[in-house]
Amino acid sequence: MIKNHLSQVFYCFIITIILVFNSCKDKINSENQTKTEQTEVSKTVYASSVIPFFDQWKLILGDGSNAGIATEFENKDFFYTQNDGKDNWVVFKSPNGGDTHGTSNNTRTELAQTKKWYPKTANDKLSATLKVMNVSATGDATVAASHSVVVGQIHSADAFENEPLKIFYKKYPGHTKGSVFWHYEINTAGDDNAKRWDYSSAVWGNDFSVVGSDVSTFPEEPKEGIELGEEFSYQVVVKDGIMNLTFTSPNHETKTFTKNLLLSEYTTKSDIPEQTKKLFFPIGQDGVERSEAYAGEGCFFKLGCYNQTNGKSPEVNKNWCSGAETHGGDIQKQYADGNYAEVWFKTGSISVSDTAVSNDGYFAKND
Template identity: 30%
Template sequence: MPKTNSKTIALILAVTLCTACSGSGSDSSGSGSSSTPTSSSSSAASSNACLASGRLVVSAVSDDGSHDGHAPENAVDSSFDRDSRWSSLGDGKILHLDMGTQATISEVKTSWLDADTRTAFYEVESSADNDNWSTLVANGQSNSTELFAVDSFDPVEARYVRIIGRGNSENTWNSLLEVEIHGCNGIEPISAQPSGAPLASTLDPGLPPSDNFDLSRWYISIPTDEDGNGRADNIKENELNDGYEQPDFFYTGADGGLVFRVGPTGFKTSTNTSYTRVELREMLRAGNTSISTQGVNRNNWVFGSAPASDRAAAGGVDGNMRATLAVNRVSTTGEAYQIGRVIVGQIHANDDEPIRLYYRKLPGNTNGSLYFAHELNGGDDIWHELIGSRSNSAPNPSDGVALNEQFSYEIDVEGNMLSVFIYRVGKETVSKTIDISSSGYDEGGQYMYFKAGAYNQNNSGEEDDYTQVTFYALEHSHQ
C-alpha cells in the first residue's frame, strides 16, 4: 500500500485561536482610520493584545493583476524557496488576503526575498468589508536577521488584509516569500476528529505500522538489547519504515492503531535516563546515515529565534507536531509519585526538553490529567497544568480524559512562543502558550527533535505492570 499523508492526518484544523482576547480593536469604518500604526518588528502595543495569538487561515489570495509569473498563492504556501514567492514590479503593488470570515487580528509576519542584503518596504492595511481600509503598519521594513519581520498592533476586527509593496533599497521589485496573519476569535473553532469513518478507512489492522503510518522520518527506541551494547535498541528509519514491528512493544492493534507498550524495567537509551520507553524519535535525514543524528544539521531543527547561521544549517525552523491517540493503560503499582504517569509527546534539545507532555491517571480516579513540563536549558522544570492536576493525590478531574478515550494534541513552536493544544470531540479546546525567550534555547548550537510514543515514568512498579498508548494519527512539520 502506498504511503500518503492522508494516513496520518485525523485532525481538522481551521485556525489556531486564543481564548483570552479582549478589546474590540480599532474602528475600521473609514479609509485611514485605525489604531496607531506600528513599525516593523515592534511588539504588541497594549495589554489587550492576543497574548496567545495563533496563525489564521488564509482562504483566498490575489494581487492587483500584475506579477512576473511568481503568483500570489506562493506567498501562503509555507515554502521559503526562492522560486516560491510573489513578485510584482512597481511602487504600490498589492497582495490581497481573504480569511473567509471576520476575525480579531493582532500581528502580521512577512518574509521577504534577500532580506539579508536589501531592505523591503511595505505597508499593511485591514478591512472588514473589502471597501473601507485601516492602516496597521505605515512604514514596514524587512528584518535582515530574522526569518520573519513581525508587525504587532492593537487587536482589530477584520476579514481582509492587504500588503502594499513599496519596493526595496535596491529597486522597485516587491518579492514576498511568505506572509502569515495571527490573531484570535471570530473564526470557527479548532475541532478534532480522532475517530469515525475518515480514520477507520485509512487504518488496516492487518498491516504493519509503516503501512498505516509514514515512518520514514522517525526511528524508534525499544527496551531490548539485541546488539549487546548495554543500551536500548534503536531501529533506524529505513528498517522501521519497511514493515518493522515488535510483538511485545510496537505493533498494529486490532483497530489498526499504532501500539506502544512498555513496562517498568528494561534497557534504557542512555545512562542518564531513569525510565524505559517505546518512543519514536524524529529523524529529518530520512535514512541518510551520512548525516549525524546529533548537532545543528539537516537531521534536526532549531527555533526561529536561533542565530541565522543555525537556521541556515538546520533541517527545519520552528516546528509543529499533531497526534491523535488514546492511553489504554497506565501503571498501578510502585512509588506514589510515579504511579499512573506517561509522557506521550515531547521536544528534546541537546540535553534538556523544552516540553514533555504528560498523561496521568491515579488508581482511584476514572479520568486522567494532562500537563506539561518546560525544562530550562541547563535548569529546572516549570510545570503547566492543562486538564486536572499533576498532584500525587489529585481528585478525579471531571473534565479529564479517561483510559481508551481518544483525544488529539498539538505542540507548536514559533520563535520563542511555545503552544500546546488539546482537542476532544464535543468539548472546548484547551490550550496554553508560554514565552520561552529566557529559557536559553535561542543560543547557538541548540538543536531540536520531536518524540512521540509511550515514555513510562514509573520504574518502581511490579514486573508485570505496564503502560500502553495507541496512536491513530501522527504528523510533524517545519518551516
C-alpha cells in the same frame, strides 16, 4: 487359484487408491497451509501504513534497543498495530522495568526525529491523535511521576539535552479519569545541570504536583479528566522561537498555551514558581535558567510511550523514582499484572523547516 489371484489384485488396487488419496489429501493440506501462511503475511498491517511518516524518525524500543527507521517493522512486545473495530492504531508499549535507553531511568517505546531544528529559525509542527490504554498499576502515590506516561516531547540535542516540552497522561488506580498536563524543563544556567527542574501546566485535570498524601492514598479524582481509551489530540508548533500548543478532545474544552523558547522567565530565584519550590526544592533542584533559554540549541520532536513509572526507590528521587513493581525486569510478568504503559496513536503528522539538519549526533550518544 484364480480366485486368490483376483483377491490379491483387488487388495493391491484398494491399497493403491488409499495411498493416492492420502497423497492428494496431504498435498491439498500442504497447499492450504501455505495459502493460510501467505494470507496471514499479506494481512500484516505495519505502523508505517497507518501513519505514513516513519522515514522521519528512528524508533527506540522498550528493551533499550534502537530499531532505526521503522518502515514495515513490528515488534509484538513493544510496537505493532491494532484494529479497534473501526480504525487501525499504532501501539507503543513499555514496561516499568527493563533495559533503558541512554541515561534515563525509564523504559520507552518512542520515535525520535532524525533531524534537529533551531527554535529561533524554526517553523516546525507535530500533530497527533491518540488514546492511552494503560499506565502502571503500582507505584508510590506520593511520587509525582507514578502512574504516568509521556506521549510527546521536544528534546534538545545539544548541551544538557534538556526538554522544553513533555506531554503527560497520568491516572491513579481506581480512578476513572486521569489528567493531561505538559512540562517545561529549564535549560539550566552554568555548568551544573543537577539543579534543573520542571514546571507543570494542567490541560484537563490536575498538574504534576497533585500527589497522594501517603504511599497508597490517592488524591481526589479530577472531574474534567480524560479516561483510559478516550481520544485526545495535540498540536505543537514552534515558529520564530515561540512554542504554541493546542489540545483538543471530543466533549472537552480546547486548551491552548504559548511559551517563549528564546527568553527565560526563570533567571533569578525569585522567578521560580511556588509549584516548583514545593516539588523540587526539597530534593535540591533549585537552579535558575540561562537568560536565552533554548536559543542556539538544536531541538527535535519525540512521540510515543515514554513510561514515567519505574522500580527505583523514592529515596533516590522523590519526584521521579516510583518504587513500582518490575518483576526483576521480566516483561511478560509486568504485562500480565498491569505494570506497564501503553499508548495507541491513530494519526500523526510532522512538518520540518528548511533549516533542519541531521540529528545523528543524538543517536550516536544514545545508541
